[in-house]
Amino acid sequence: MSDNQRLLTIDGLFIEGYQDEQWRQVVKGVSLHLDRGQVLGLIGESGAGKSMIGLASMGYTKPGCRITSGSIEFDGVELVGADQETLRKLRGTRIAYVAQSAAASFNPAHKLIHQFAETAVQQGLMSYAEAEKKAKELFRRLDLPDPENFGNRYPHQVSGGQLQRCMVAMAMACNPDLIIFDEPTTALDVTTQIEVLGAIKEVIGAYGTAAIYITHDLAIVAQIADRIMVLRHGEEVETGDTRAVINSPKKDYTRALLAVRKHRGETVDHGHQDIILEVQNVTAAYGNKFVVLDGVSTKIERGKTVSVVGESGSGKSTLARVITGLLPPIGGEVRFQGQLIPPGMKGREKEVFRRMQMIYQMADTALNPKHRVRKIIGRPLSFYFGMTGKKREDRIIELLDKIELGEKYLDRFPGDLSGGEKQRICIARALAAEPELIICDEITSALDQLVAGGILKLLQNLQNELAVSYLFITHDLDTVKAISDEIVVMHRGKVVEQGPAQAILNPPYEPYTDLLLSSAPQMDPSWLPKVMQHRRELAAKGINLQT
Amino acid sequence: MRTAINLLKHVNWSARLGLAVIVINVACAFFAPWVAPYSETEVVGDVWEPVMWSAEAVPHNPPVILGTDQLGRDLFSRLMYGARNTIGLALVTTALAFGVGALLGFLAATMKGWVDMLLSRGVDILMAFPTLIFALVVLSVMGTSTTVLIVVIALIGATRVYRISRAVAMDIEVMEYVESARLRGEGLWWVMKDEILPNALSPLVAEFGLRFCFVFLFISALSFLGLGLQPPTADWGSMVRENAAAISFGILTPLIPAAAIALLTVGLNLVVDWFLHKASGIKDVP
Numbered sequence: 001m002s003d004n005q006r007l008l009t010i011d012g013l014f015i016e017g018y019q020d021e022q023w024r025q026v027v028k029g030v031s032l033h034l035d036r037g038q039v040l041g042l043i044g045e046s047g048a049g050k051s052m053i054g055l056a057s058m059g060y061t062k063p064g065c066r067i068t069s070g071s072i073e074f075d076g077v078e079l080v081g082a083d084q085e086t087l088r089k090l091r092g093t094r095i096a097y098v099a100q101s102a103a104a105s106f107n108p109a110h111k112l113i114h115q116f117a118e119t120a121v122q123q124g125l126m127s128y129a130e131a132e133k134k135a136k137e138l139f140r141r142l143d144l145p146d147p148e149n150f151g152n153r154y155p156h157q158v159s160g161g162q163l164q165r166c167m168v169a170m171a172m173a174c175n176p177d178l179i180i181f182d183e184p185t186t187a188l189d190v191t192t193q194i195e196v197l198g199a200i201k202e203v204i205g206a207y208g209t210a211a212i213y214i215t216h217d218l219a220i221v222a223q224i225a226d227r228i229m230v231l232r233h234g235e236e237v238e239t240g241d242t243r244a245v246i247n248s249p250k251k252d253y254t255r256a257l258l259a260v261r262k263h264r265g266e267t268v269d270h271g272h273q274d275i276i277l278e279v280q281n282v283t284a285a286y287g288n289k290f291v292v293l294d295g296v297s298t299k300i301e302r303g304k305t306v307s308v309v310g311e312s313g314s315g316k317s318t319l320a321r322v323i324t325g326l327l328p329p330i331g332g333e334v335r336f337q338g339q340l341i342p343p344g345m346k347g348r349e350k351e352v353f354r355r356m357q358m359i360y361q362m363a364d365t366a367l368n369p370k371h372r373v374r375k376i377i378g379r380p381l382s383f384y385f386g387m388t389g390k391k392r393e394d395r396i397i398e399l400l401d402k403i404e405l406g407e408k409y410l411d412r413f414p415g416d417l418s419g420g421e422k423q424r425i426c427i428a429r430a431l432a433a434e435p436e437l438i439i440c441d442e443i444t445s446a447l448d449q450l451v452a453g454g455i456l457k458l459l460q461n462l463q464n465e466l467a468v469s470y471l472f473i474t475h476d477l478d479t480v481k482a483i484s485d486e487i488v489v490m491h492r493g494k495v496v497e498q499g500p501a502q503a504i505l506n507p508p509y510e511p512y513t514d515l516l517l518s519s520a521p522q523m524d525p526s527w528l529p530k531v532m533q534h535r536r537e538l539a540a541k542g543i544n545l546q547t
Numbered sequence: 548m549r550t551a552i553n554l555l556k557h558v559n560w561s562a563r564l565g566l567a568v569i570v571i572n573v574a575c576a577f578f579a580p581w582v583a584p585y586s587e588t589e590v591v592g593d594v595w596e597p598v599m600w601s602a603e604a605v606p607h608n609p610p611v612i613l614g615t616d617q618l619g620r621d622l623f624s625r626l627m628y629g630a631r632n633t634i635g636l637a638l639v640t641t642a643l644a645f646g647v648g649a650l651l652g653f654l655a656a657t658m659k660g661w662v663d664m665l666l667s668r669g670v671d672i673l674m675a676f677p678t679l680i681f682a683l684v685v686l687s688v689m690g691t692s693t694t695v696l697i698v699v700i701a702l703i704g705a706t707r708v709y710r711i712s713r714a715v716a717m718d719i720e721v722m723e724y725v726e727s728a729r730l731r732g733e734g735l736w737w738v739m740k741d742e743i744l745p746n747a748l749s750p751l752v753a754e755f756g757l758r759f760c761f762v763f764l765f766i767s768a769l770s771f772l773g774l775g776l777q778p779p780t781a782d783w784g785s786m787v788r789e790n791a792a793a794i795s796f797g798i799l800t801p802l803i804p805a806a807a808i809a810l811l812t813v814g815l816n817l818v819v820d821w822f823l824h825k826a827s828g829i830k831d832v833p
Contacts, residue, residue: 324730345729353732366723370745380731433731 007177007210008034008057013070015052015061015234026065027052028234036177037208041225041242043218043257045448046419049234050214054180057212058095059087075177092119096171100183102163106155112166113151120173131173138169141206142199161192165199172203179204181213185220189311190475190519197223197521198532216448218257219521222246223528230254242525256450258523273301275338276437276469277323277356282332284315284322292318293329294493300437300486303467307480307501309516310490316473319490320439323471324358337436354384357430361442363422367414373400373425374410380432399428403458420451427458431466439471444479456482477520481505489513511538562821568814576630583624584609588779590619595790595798613803617790622800626807629781634811636697636776637763643701644762645755648708653739653747655709656716667713670706678703679768686774696775700765704758711754715747722746749822756819760812767808783808 015027027049034040042050052065059079061067072079074090091097099105106115117131126134132151139147142165155163164184171179184200185193201224204211215221221228221242228245230237230253238251249255277300284293292315300306308316321327323334328344335341336356342348360366367376377396381387387395397407403424414422423443430438440459444452460483462468474480480487480501487505488498489512497510504513515538518531558566575582585591596605596615605611612623655663673681682699689695716739719725725742733742767784769775776782778789783804790801 326726326730348732350732353730356730358727358730360723360727362723366727368724368728368742368746370748371741383731383733429727 005035006033007036007038007075008032008212009071009073010053010057011071011073013053013056013072014068015049015056016066016068017052017062018064023066025068026234027056029070030231030234030236031070032229032236032239034178034210034212036210038227039204039211039213039225041221041228042212042214042231043216043221043228044231044237045216045450047233048231050231051182052234053231054182054212054214055097057178057180058091058097060091089123092176093123093125093174094176095178095180096174096176098164098167098171098179098181098184100186102167102184103155103160105167106163108155111152111154112158116151116166116170116173119170123174125174134173135169138172138203139166141203142166142169143195144169159192161188161196164188164196168196168200168203172207172209175207175209177210179209179211181211183215186215186217190477191311191515193220193521194519194528194531194535198528200224201528217521218246218449219523222523222525223521230257246523246525273304276300276302276336277471278335278338279319279323280333280335282319282322282329282334284318284327284329286327288330292493293322295332296490296493296495297332298488298495298498300469300471302436302469303463304485305463305470305472305483306486306488307472307474307484308488308490309474309477309480311475311516313492314490315493316475316490317441318493320358320441320471320473323439324356350384354380354433355436356439357433357435357437358439358441359423359426359430359443361446363419363426363443363446364414366426367422367429369414371413372410373412373414376414376425377428377432380429384433395432399432402431402462403428418451419447420454423447423451423455424458427455427462431462431468435468437469437471439473441473442475445474445476452479459483477517489516511541514538559821561817565814565817565821568810569818572630572634572811572814575627576634579624579627579631583621583627584612585621585624587625587628587781588620589624591615591621592619594619595793595796595800597798614800616786616800617793622786622803625781625786626783626804629783629786629804630807632776632780632782633763633766633784636693636766636782637759640697640700640762640766641704641755641759643697644704644708644758645751647701648705649712649744649747649751650739651705652709652712652714653716653743654735655713656720657735657738657743663713666709670709673702673706678765682765682769683772683774686769691774691777693776696766696769700762700769703765704762708751708754708758712747712751715750716743719743719746749825753819753823756815756822760815763812764808 010030010032013027013030014025016023017026030049030053032040042053044050052061055061056067056072057074059072059082067080070080074095077086077090079087106112113132113135116135117128120126120131121128135151136147139150144150144162144165150166158166168184181200185196188196197220213221213224225242227239228242229239230245230251232253237253238245238249240250245254246258249258279296279298282293282296283291285291296315296319298306308319310316318327322329325343325345325348333340334343336352341352374396377399378392381392381395396410400406400409405421405424409417409421414425417425444455447455456479459470463470470483472479472483484501486499487501489496489504489510491512496512497504505517509517515535518534521527591611592605592607592615594615594617596611596619597603598614599610599612611621613626614622616622616625651666655666681703685699686695720743725738728738728742766775766782767787770782770784771788773788775784778785786804787801787808790804793800
């Protein structure tokens with residue numbers, strides 16, 4: 001009965017998107033199939049067309065997109081060209097969708113249980129009471145707190161990870177045959193990500209639901225998928241069983257994706273190690289009320305990289321704001337090269353601004369969209385060093401070469417650049433000031449893995465060449481392992497542990513650091529059950545991350 | 548220049564029509580002394596002569612195309628001179644309103660605190676007066692010179708421009724590239740001129756078009772009440788007022804300057820609509 005086992009067959013799918021006043025192909029002839037109870041991982045960089053394929057499996061395209069050819073057959077029903085009524089009956093009941101941002105997908109004005117029951121009741125599949133019973137069962141299975149009453153809360157009353165799990169519950173409400181997961185854990189902290197991932201795996205396994213799991217993270221998909229399809233530029237790179245793809249990838253692109261997670265290259269020892277920045281006992285609060293930094297002390301040596309790690313809300317970005325003067329601390333002091341600097345931006349000398357540069361997470365918003373690259377990089381040159389004319393132009397080109405972009409980028413606007421190129425321009429802008437310290441605030445989290453790898457390598461080379469120090473703020477432990485000399489672990493505004501990278505990353509572990517480290521997904525399909533077990537052991541010792 | 552031509556290619560037909568109307572009007576305004584058949588004040592014939600293609604038209608050389616006004620002056624020539632005064636005045640006034648309004652709006656958004664509070668409440672007070680009453684009061688106290696007229700209308704316009712530019716600048720001010728400029732140690736002027744202004748330009752230009760129409764109508768309204776430009780200077784608003792009595796005799800002369808006002812307003816709005824659509828970034832999917 002292999003025919004009946006086949007749930008979804010996509011054959012030669014072409015999707016076009018409308019951009020810059022013309023239709024462009026986004027998905028170029030992708031074919032795939034999915035059996036009942038199977039999980040297929042779709043993986044690729046942004047723009048690979050994986051979300052498009054996910055949505056197309058429901059017979060849907062985003063506005064401004066259209067399916068031009070190919071067929072999508074779901075359990076014997078052809079979805080391409082099907083009328084709205086047919087599609088409406090399938091969506092939400094037989095095919096469900098879990099989006100990346102649960103917060104944006106729930107209606108903040110209704111209780112969770114009402115939103116849970118809506119589809120099922122409306123489609124006449126169950127009564128409200130039955131839906132409620134089902135909800136409680138699912139909430140329990142997904143490890144949500146107080147499953148009996150959880151549904152009575154409003155979306156803002158639960159955490160991001162809980163909301164995401166609730167969305168999974170909602171998708172499971174009508175016992176669908178297929179669920180599309182579109183980057184369901186990408187917006188979550190590493191530690192929360194594990195819980196959601198574990199919950200998803202448990203629940204779809206228990207109900208025998210088939211799933212398409214879309215992500216850009218190979219290590220995540222390794223935990224959950226039976227088969228993996230690697231996509232690039234709207235085309236299939238390779239497909240295979242999870243273990244086969246991970247252990248013996250056939251294509252260079254897949255190998256490159258796997259290799260990104262390898263560790264740092266050579267570092268140069270710059271000899272004399274004077275202290276560039278020293279933060280002493282800093283306490284900071286928003287509105288003088290909510291203390292977000294509590295007695296934090298740390299220091300950075302010349303030519304070294306100090307990573308600050310922690311979950312969101314741990315105060316790591318606030319530390320950067322205090323150092324730059326954006327948020328004057330209410331206690332403690334910041335010393336730059338031994339000199340006490342004013343707490344706020346007012347009264348700081350131009351020289352202090354110059355020596356301390358910052359690079360942001362979102363290169364999109366960190367670059368003025370109306371300035372050309374020439375002006376973006378040239379401004380610090382004329383502002384700090386009074387450079388003009390040919391001298392300035394030559395230096396801009398020199399900097400562009402340093403960040404491996406080159407002269408042809410001079411007249412481009414940020415809108416003409418890719419995410420990785422934008423981040424490189426941000427780096428060049430920081431370098432133009434010839435700083436001693438660069439604060440990097442999650443600079444690789446918005447980038448695809450391959451691109452992020454390139455940026456980290458570039459930073460490493462620049463450090464070797466220029467002996468610049470980095471304060472590297474991140475929640476990504478792979479990045480930390482790849483670049484740090486020293487590590488500061490933060491939790492709820494306090495420093496849990498700090499010291500040389502080797503000491504922090506190797507046993508014996510501080511319990512919280514252990515929890516963080518063990519949360520970083522490994523490229524090993526059997527890793528998730530192990531880490532869940534490890535977590536239960538930690539929890540038994542009273543170490544818990546649930547906030 | 549090439550980009551300007553490229554841009555024109557993508558302009559839709561309604562905006563092109565509007566653009567044509569504006570170009571013709573501006574050309575008339577510029578070349579009035581050379582192109583107009585008669586001078587602004589010359590009496591050429593009888594009172595309220597009909598248009599030249601009507602059966603009762605009185606022959607003249609050069610022809611009196613649109614008939615004559617209440618003093619027997621050539622209406623067509625006066626329309627051209629009127630374009631000069633009306634559009635010129637509106638342009639100066641709008642530019643002044645934008646200069647002052649946008650500068651203060653940006654200043655309030657970047658400095659925040661008491662500067663913002665002071666400016667915003669001041670603007671609130673000015674806006675509390677109905678515009679026409681406010682203008683009437685000031686003009687009757689200060690006298691109806693062109694300078695006072697410009698300053699008063701610009702002030703009224705500036706309050707509206709202040710509001711919109713402050714709101715737009717507030718949104719831009721929180722962007723990281725502004726923060727990054729501050730962290731570079733940049734001063735207020737750079738932040739306003741180089742970081743905020745270029746990004747606030749599209750909504751402001753769109754607003755400029757609309758505001759221009761309002762100023763233009765406002766001058767007409769004031770002229771209609773006798774507080775605008777003083778005779779014998781021609782402007783479209785006064786021309787409607789001076790000829791208004793003709794309507795009771797079934798003579799259509801006052802409708803001609805009124806039509807000119809309407810045409811330019813519609814033309815300008817067609818262009819502004821197109822620009823707003825462009826600035827909103829809505830994709831046209833065929």
